[in-house]
Every structure is written in structure tokens, then in C-alpha cells.
Amino acid sequence: MSDGKNLSVEEKRELLKKLMKEKAAKAAASQAATSAPASGFSEDKSIYTQFEKFPEVQTLVAQFQTLQMLQVDNPYFRVNEGIVKDKTRIGGRELISFSSYNYIGLSGDPRVSQAAKDAIDKYGTSVSASRIATGERPIHKELEQEIASLLGVEDSIVLVSGHATNVTVIGHLMRAGKDLILYDSLSHNSIIEGCVLSGARRIAFPHENWEELDRILTEMRGDYERVLIVIEGVYSMDGDIANLPKFIEIKKKHHALLMVDEAHSMGVIGPNGLGIRDYYGVNGNEVDLWMATFSKSFASCGGYIAGKKVLIDYLKYNTPGFVYSVGISPANAGAALAAAKIMKTEPWRALKCQENAKLFLKLAKEKGLNTGPSKDSAVIPVITGNSAHALILADALFKEGINVQPILYPAVPDNEARLRFFITSDHTEEEIIFTVNKVDEHLTRIRKEMADVTFPKSMIG
Ligand SMILES: Cc1ncc(COP(=O)(O)O)c(C=O)c1O
Structure with a gap:
């Protein structure tokens, strides 16, 4: 078969169409051969031990062929x-x-790199334990206070990964059988995973549709104890900014908690670059849980939740992804702290x-x-x-x-x-x-x- 390199545009297009059709037929046949019958499990249990026969693995192989x-x-x-x-x-x-998410150029900034190196020299490459045990270092508290000050709130908690922050905090705060989570339909995977983990009732409202959110809450608020609304500052697929003032209005009206994921907004938007709070000029205390990752503008790795001290204290003693996980490494804490300070001054x-x-x-x-x-x-x-x-x-x-x-x-x-x-x-x-x-x-x-x-x-x- 020709490798397609010397074909005219017309011939190339025809060849591509033919190959795509053949591929679709092959994929369908292979799926039919290996998937379980509609009536239940396959008799041939060996297919459940061969990764190459897992339908999702076959989908990946098909994508490489494409x-x-x-x-x-x-x-x-x-x-x-x-x-x-x-x-x-x-x-x-x-x-x-x-x-890359190096939005404000701080990964590679010599001051941020130096801060990470200094933190390693002082505290080593790992804090070697959960912070609740012997993992606590001065740099952790310094970073948490700096984050809280960026947002104008009382305190913050820093975790080892942005993704894990959403999963463990949403997963822990919200409860099965009692609570309701309403999240934007374009929410990041980590938010959805947290919702699933919690076991609470979860509903995705249409993207940025606060009128629909209001309607759902009017209808359903009475059936639940805690209600959490989760939105993002900047949506990472479309680059649009949430209408934060509207969501604050709705959360107050319905006595719900509001969580804002600022992965792509903190350090980037607003007249001072301090995120969606800065963009709209709202008070930090209007939002119950401010969340962001350190992997973007903060030029590091990790995540935070910022808000009222009572919430942060509770999370520090109870959130599984914090209590049963190592403290953020000195290098990552040092880099994020240096970046946070630069964000403020530059x-x-x-x-x-x-x-x-x-x-x-x-x-x-x-x-x-x-x-x-x-x-x-x-x-x-x-x-x-x-x-x-x-x-x-x-x-x-x-x-x-x-x-x-x-x-x-x-x-x-x-x-x-x-x-x-x-x-x-x-x-x-x-x-x-x-x-x-x-x-x-x-x-x-x-x-x-x-x-x-x-x-x-x-x-x-
Ligand atoms: C909106 C949002 N939240 C959370 C995360 C997870 O952050 P991290 O990659 O730092 O774990 C991301 C990552 O891209 C994100 O885009």
C-alpha cells in the first residue's frame, strides 16, 4: 500500500476516507467479538484478565491507529x-x-527557583510525614498565610496536588443521603471526582446558567441539608469567566455554600492579577471555599482551599487527602510562596x-x-x-x-x-x-x- 506521501490532495483525501471507513468496520467487529453479551457477563472469564481485551484499552489502540x-x-x-x-x-x-500554564512566567524565574533551592537546603527534599504528625514546617504556615492574604480571608490549607484538593475536600465535606452538590456542567474532572466520592446527590447545571441553578434550588433546596455550588473562575476549555456576583447572590438566597476553583484565574485576571475576586471587586468572605492549584501561575505543584478559620481548622484535622498524605514538599512550598509574593508586588x-x-x-x-x-x-x-x-x-x-x-x-x-x-x-x-x-x-x-x-x-x- 502507498504510504500516501506522493499522492495528490484529491487522492490523499480519498485514501483517508477509505482507511477511516475500514477502521470503523474493524473497530465495530472487534468490539462485538470481545464485549460481554447484552444478557450479562461473558462466559469466557479470561477476557477479564487480559488488558488488551478491555474495551477502553481497545479504544485507545484505535485512537493511535487514527x-x-x-x-x-x-x-x-x-x-x-x-x-x-x-x-x-x-x-x-x-x-x-x-x-503551558506558565501564565505569568514564574516557572523558571530565578527568584522562584532560588526559593525552592533554599527551602530544600533548610528542610530537605521531603517533610517525610503528614503535617499533623511530624511533617509541619514553618514554610507551610507562611505559605498558607500568604494565600489567605491574597484573597482577603482568614486562613488557608495547602495540599500536595490541585486535583487531590478538589477530590478530597468536596468528597469529605459533602455527605451521602443528606447533601446536594450543584456543579457547572463544564467543571474540571477533579471537581466531578470529588462529587462522586462524596456520595451526595449531584447535579450538573448548564454551563454558566445561573437562572437554571436558581430554578433547581427553588425546587430542591428543601430536600437537603448542605448544598454546595461549585464553579470555576476561568473555565479551562473555553476561557470564559464565571459571573461570580450572580452566583454569590444565588448562594445567599438559597443558603448554599459556594466553592470557586481558581486554577486558571488566580494570578491572571483582575486589575491586580489576583483572580476573579479582584476582577469583580468582591469581598473574599463572599465565597465559602476558594480553591486553586499551584501548578499554573504559582509555578509549583499543589493546591489550596482558603476561607474561614473554622473551616480550615476542621479540614486540617479531618480531610483524608491532607491527614493521610504527606505535607507539601519544601521545594514546592518555597516556590509557591515566592510566586505568591511576586504576584502581589508585580x-x-x-x-x-x-x-x-x-x-x-x-x-x-x-x-x-x-x-x-x-x-x-x-x-x-x-x-x-x-x-x-x-x-x-x-x-x-x-x-x-x-x-x-x-x-x-x-x-x-x-x-x-x-x-x-x-x-x-x-x-x-x-x-x-x-x-x-x-x-x-x-x-x-x-x-x-x-x-x-x-x-x-x-x-x-
Ligand atoms: C480547573 C482545574 N482544577 C483543578 C486542576 C488540577 O490541578 P493540578 O493539575 O495542579 O493537580 C486543574 C488542572 O488542570 C484545573 O484545570
Whole structure:
């Protein structure tokens, strides 16, 4: 069979369509051969011990085959060989990067790196125990006080991972059979996992639809004890900002708790770069649980919950992911603390990031690219509306020297497949102009040449 390299555009398209069809038929046949009968479990129990026969493993294999058929390199697990700011080095090549959360350039900042090294020199590479036992170090409390001061609240608790923070805190505070959690339908996986873990009744309200949230609460509030509303400051797929004042109004009206995940907003949005509280100018005490991760603007690793002292004290003595887990490492605490202090004193970083995002968005809109509802944040999607197109576009851009991650089905519905650009304070005007031009050029070409190339129907549901 031809490798497709010397074919005309027309021939290439036909070949792709044929391969996709064959693949869909093969996938369906293989699924039918290995999945359990509709009536119950398979008689052949050996299939439950062979990972290659697990349907989800077969789906992954099918996805790799699709990459091959589309003649694109695997865009996942690419090795970035150094610090990633506006640029990165992959396979010895320098590329413009739009794939890291280093929004305000603090990962790689010499002051932040030095703080991590100093913390290691002082406290070692691990605190070697849960903080409730012998893991507590002065740097932990210092960091927690700094976080609380950024948000204007009484106290905070710091955990080893952002993801684990949501899982363990939501999972622990909310209870099966008594409580209700209402979370935005575009919530991050860690929020959903926390809701599932809690066993509480959980309902996803339509994205940003506070009217619907109000309606659900009017109907259901009476049936539950605690009610938790969970939203995000900036939504990581679309780059839109939650209408925080409305959610505060609703949570007060219905006596609910409000939790805001600021993974993508803290350090980035607002006139001082201090997140969604700063963006809307609300009082920190209006929100019950402020959450964010250290893996983005804080240039570290970990997560926090900030709020009233009584809540933080309770969580410190009871949250499983805190009590039964090691304290955040000295290096991570040191880096996050240094970053938090810089965030406060150098708001120009967030403002530069906002300015860059504004320029990217303006240029993309002028080209007619679909950037969804992104506004005032550093997350800008370019929606291709087709997973195959998103994959081919990301590959073409990579070859042009631009690294950006495609988001494909099943992470988003196929017709919402996209490239997701993370803008940073380090990007230059030239890099942004070059990138938007290249996106437009390649997307126009791909749509013309490969209009009917899609992921196999069997794969996109
Ligand atoms: C909204 C949101 N919450 C939580 C997390 C988890 O944070 P971490 O990756 O630092 O564990 C992420 C990570 O991307 C996120 O986007």
C-alpha cells in the first residue's frame, strides 16, 4: 500500500476516507467479538484478565491507529527539554509554545527557583510525614498565610496536588443521603471526582446558567441539608469567566455554600492579577471555599482551599487527602510562596498576559476564527468543529514551529474539537501575529482539502 506521501490532495483525501471507513468496520467487529453479551457477563472469564481485551484499552489502540492514518505525529507526551515560557525546545528544535500554564512566567524565574533551592537546603527534599504528625514546617504556615492574604480571608490549607484538593475536600465535606452538590456542567474532572466520592446527590447545571441553578434550588433546596455550588473562575476549555456576583447572590438566597476553583484565574485576571475576586471587586468572605492549584501561575505543584478559620481548622484535622498524605514538599512550598509574593508586588505580569490575550483574541476574530466565549482570560480556544481537523492543524503548526495542544473527542464533543492556546506574559507581539496567521492559513487549507475527513463515526459516538 502507498504510504500516501506522493499522492495528490484529491487522492490523499480519498485514501483517508477509505482507511477511516475500514477502521470503523474493524473497530465495530472487534468490539462485538470481545464485549460481554447484552444478557450479562461473558462466559469466557479470561477476557477479564487480559488488558488488551478491555474495551477502553481497545479504544485507545484505535485512537493511535487514527493518528497513523491521518499521518500525524502523536501530539501527546512530547518531551519539552527545558523551561517552557513563550518558547520551548522539543526534539532539539525551538518552538513557540502555547501549551503551558506558565501564565505569568514564574516557572523558571530565578527568584522562584532560588526559593525552592533554599527551602530544600533548610528542610530537605521531603517533610517525610503528614503535617499533623511530624511533617509541619514553618514554610507551610507562611505559605498558607500568604494565600489567605491574597484573597482577603482568614486562613488557608495547602495540599500536595490541585486535583487531590478538589477530590478530597468536596468528597469529605459533602455527605451521602443528606447533601446536594450543584456543579457547572463544564467543571474540571477533579471537581466531578470529588462529587462522586462524596456520595451526595449531584447535579450538573448548564454551563454558566445561573437562572437554571436558581430554578433547581427553588425546587430542591428543601430536600437537603448542605448544598454546595461549585464553579470555576476561568473555565479551562473555553476561557470564559464565571459571573461570580450572580452566583454569590444565588448562594445567599438559597443558603448554599459556594466553592470557586481558581486554577486558571488566580494570578491572571483582575486589575491586580489576583483572580476573579479582584476582577469583580468582591469581598473574599463572599465565597465559602476558594480553591486553586499551584501548578499554573504559582509555578509549583499543589493546591489550596482558603476561607474561614473554622473551616480550615476542621479540614486540617479531618480531610483524608491532607491527614493521610504527606505535607507539601519544601521545594514546592518555597516556590509557591515566592510566586505568591511576586504576584502581589508585580501585577504587571498579569496585565501583560491580559494584553497578550487581548491581542490574540482580536487578531483571531479578525480572521474569522471561532474562539468560542473566551474573554479577558489567558485561555483561548480555536474551535475547528472536527477532531480530525484539530489534530491535523496542530500537526501542521508543530511543523511550522508552534506547539499547541489539540483537544479532541472524547474530551469535548467532536463538533467542539479545538486547539487550546494558553497565553503567557512572555509571549511577544510577533509570536502572536505569526501564530494567528499560521492558524488561519492552515485551517483554511485543511477545511478546503479535507472537508469530509472526520474521525470514524464508531469512535465519536
Ligand atoms: C480547573 C482545574 N482544577 C483543578 C486542576 C488540577 O490541578 P493540578 O493539575 O495542579 O493537580 C486543574 C488542572 O488542570 C484545573 O484545570
